Amino acid sequence: MWKPEREHLEESNVAKTLAERGEPLEKFLEYTYTGDFWSWFESHVLGLRWARRYEKVLDLSRGVQWPRWFVGGFLNIGDQVEESAQPLVKWEGEDGSAAEWSYSYVLYKARAVASWLKRAGLRKGDRVAVYMPMVPEIVPVMLGIIRAGGIFVPLFSGFGREAIRIRLEDSEARFVFASDVSYRRGREVDMLAELEAGLAKSVEAVVLHARARERKDYVDLGEVFRTGGDYVEVTEAEDPMMLIYTSGTTGKPKATVHVHGGFPIKAAADVYFHFDLKRGETLTWVTDMGWMMGPWLVFSAYLLRGSMAFFEGAPDYPKDRVWKFVERFKVKVLGMAATLTRHLRTIGAEPGEGAGELKAFGNTGEPIDAESWWWLHKAGRGRAPIINYSGGTEISGGILGCYVVKPIKPTSFNGPSPGTKAAVFTEDGKPAPPGVEGELVVLSVWPGMTRGFWRDPQRYLETYWSKWPGVWAHGDAAVVDEDGYFYIVGRADDTLKVAGKRLGPAEVEGVLNSHPAVAESAVVGKPDPLKGEVPVAFVVLKQGFQPSEELKRELAALAEKALGKAYGALEEIYFVKELPKTRNAKIMRRVIRAILLGKSPGDLSALENPTAVEEIKKAIGRQ
Template identity: 75%
Template sequence: MEIWRPEKEHLSESNIARYISDRGLGTLDAFISFTYERPEAFWSSFVDEVLRVKWYEKYTKVLDLSSGVQWPRWFIGGKINIADQLEDSARPLVKWEGEDGSKAVWSYSEVLYKARAVASWLKRNGLNKGDRVGIFMPMVPEIVPVMLGAIRAGGIIVPLFSGFGKEAIRVRLEDSEAKFVFASDISYRRGRPIDMLSELRAGLAPSVRNVVVHERGGLRGDYVSLAEVFKTGGDYVEAASSEDPIMIIYTSGTTGKPKGTVHTHDGFPIKAAADVYFHFDLREGETLSWITDMGWMMGPWMVFAAYLLRGSMAFFEGAPDYPKDRVWRFVEEHRVSALGLAATLTRYLRSIEAAAAPGQLDSLKAFGNTGEPIDVESWLWLYRMGRGRIPIINYSGGTEISGGILGCYVVREMKPSSFNGMSPGIKAAVFTEDGKPAPPGTEGELVVLSVWPGMTRGFWRDPQRYLETYWSKWPGVWAHGDAAMVDQEGFYYILGRADDTIKVAGKRLGPAEIETVLNAHPAVAESACIGVPHDIKGEVPICFVVLKPGYEPSEELKRELIKRTEEALGKAFGAVEDIKFVKLLPKTRNAKIMRRVIRAVYLGRNPGDLSALESPEAIEEIKRVAIKS
């Protein structure tokens, strides 16, 4: 088996090697233990010595656990604005490319000027500290000063996936009660314009007072031009407490509405920067790139990490295979040092034989993989394309984590698809159902036994749901919901989700979001959606629909229901692979749909404990449609 092994420079000159050496820690294991056993010492050294964060008033205490491990508070007494850390210099901060070949490079000074203007405009137009600001824009340079400007003004940003449909937009704007929205009128994908403004108009919440539009396609309406906002100038900045929120990122669960994870000045940005520094070895002046969207955590993660580490960020708008070799040309032209790919994209590029040409990866120091487990074949494809020189940093955590639970370090060998260590500040373990550490080679659930600054400060206005989601399985233990395993040599592997959440191309989608749309159709009595394996996307949604009396299954109705989910959630997010019509669904005695059982039966696996099943005949219904497939 091919294994990536560190070279001499990794062992002596990498960020992690120098930190270990400078502090006399000796080994990687000692470093990891230090980060979670002595969190005050580690995080203060990182924030003050590595990041050199600018405090308006220095914190008096690093960590306060008086409210329990579920609610830690960090950098107590500190006054800061994490968006007010940009240097005023000509060095490049944003490197960008459009599908049509257009390019832009924005300096730190240019981004700073525009962020100051956005902050000042928001303040003049009624933004109060803590007001929410929705951001519905594609990956364009303008999104960076918009994000930083809103935070600079004291606002809480709510990034929205640029491919969302009106219903997904509405749910998030209503839940956050956003007061302002910044949006683009159109985006571009595969050479075609996509009307974003119409989706936004249809999904606007009553709380929204002002819409600022990045005008690209000449569309007109009752809104403010972003170009004019940038011209207004100003230098407003809100001094905040370290624990004040800066961002709500919504992530889907298995039931109910999406969860609004709350992040703070001293949380998400600090954790993101630490992971990029220690896992991806990004150094000052180097370029970080992640193929993502700002509505997913890896978008803000890239932004915060790049500028806090005094580097550059590179991203593009549109499809990564338009043209086929686009990713590798982009890496070469913008001298990318660390490139993040979802396993879905890697599998797809491999399937269309879109490999890099000689010389295109000369600047690259690390591949990154996140979103879902990477299969061995795709790992080996990247390894061989990098000629064994470029490490593949497998990286897994979540929006609620602000980065990784597990990752890879360049001072230790890496086996295909594995993680060679816990992320900084994280004490991870794999537990069996009885709450005990799983023996090597045994599947269990990934848990965290430490606290770290990037922990979500709960779900937006729903603290009980946060506690139930992560802290209710075992006392004082964060149960993350990933199925995992540790091998005999101490390498970790993620095996999938332990709950019902569907991961479409690495993006988490709660079945309830699709089911809500289907159940609103006049013909549908109820529905249940599961994720099934897919060669390219990792998982795709399959939905089981029970019709109301008087309605009969048909191909026409199936197409209509699939189209409805795409219109409501966006094609990328709500693309249901298939709909199966059944007479009833497996449920518990208290009427909870047993998606776990549906998935197992449909895939021909052992459904496990059926003692709570109310209607055994529902199992035969699932078997019937599975056989027809």
């Protein structure tokens, strides 16, 4: 296992905190489950600037499902830094171009964005979507929206038109900031065409980051930056400042609601205590702003007065790009999904000298395999810990992580993240004995909890709070060993994790079902050595249509076009006459997946049509 050295035991953020408090890690973690901890953290570590200080740290009068934090406090998280020449953003393009933007420069642009939005008629609480790749401009755009009192709605830069349309319509975004193109693997990707095809009626103005060519029919982002201004909206700690969409097992994608006094503070706490980021150090996570780790990267580096480094384009173009990037920008913390780590290892992208200067690796998105864990261990010369980190968009960071004052077993989590009292429950709602698989739960409340799903509070309650009274059931299958180390073993529900990104089957099914030949479909996940999981579709055709390879290609292309290659690429499509369903017409995806993987489908007593099981077996050749 990885073992801490003297610097970890004496100089790390968590070590110094434990020394100041005169208590062991386990006792300190108990303290993080209280409101007192979060009051201490925001004031003594972050030094947040309050327009009016809060009267009460935590209010649970509406129950644990709906906590209110920093009650009565006025806080705008987009207005938290002073001007400084220190770099906030470090960036690299796929062609090798680079940029470094100071705190002062980012702040100047963020102020301009906020002022322009206010002049354009933005009202407090209006939604503003952002559809841009990982370019430096995305940071002041994000902070400017929040500074103006708007609600930032990040969209994955690889989304296709249908995925864009659904999210714009659901959020009723009034403004969209977008790039006309992105660059990946030496190709120019036309993002504007996808946006134009997916625009919702609610959108009143598009602000365009024109990179390839001038467009007079849109507001120019460069002009917005040049308008200047210093507007900042007065907002409360509980005012929404961001909606991030995450897919569920049924229905449309759900927007998690995050507030000024929530997500950013939780993200910063995790980075401070897990990843040991200190003032002026550089944090990198290979991600996109449309996924949770994008805003997480921005908020944590920004509030901890560090630097964030990110790049546009593919991390394996060329294959050693990640390692050269680490060396070029003197990165101290490098975070990647296990999928990417496995891929780099597979293609022989051996870490360079810069990897040895890292103080920590981060892994998130899905469980990391032992071989990849040891590969990173070697890359960091045995000194840099691999901080396994798992939580979610609804959490604002981690439920589980690793602390550098304690040994780390390969692929494990050596403790709960700050504020999240984690446990593993069996189906009877009791703690699972060591070595017994159960469901990961949280028995505390914390500022980063989503404030429900956008305009759908009942769905939020059903998703996380309906399994056991007063317990957050997260949907991850997990195990705790005899030493108290946690391990994630997969998803407890039907949600897929494709390359570390959550994908709801209903999102893909909706696209497939829009084809005139398709009556209905079901999508399940199949394990993949590179991506962790890949989507497989089972399709029922309408009367008069026949299965064919041509139709299969049509459906695959439809999914890719609507959802994007990274998101909607189907591994396989099988045609069947019927899908297994319950009496209330719910498709039994767990049954389909079990058959696909050659496992027992379990109890089939709830099936209305048991013959559908034979249909699935026949389609995949298991009869």
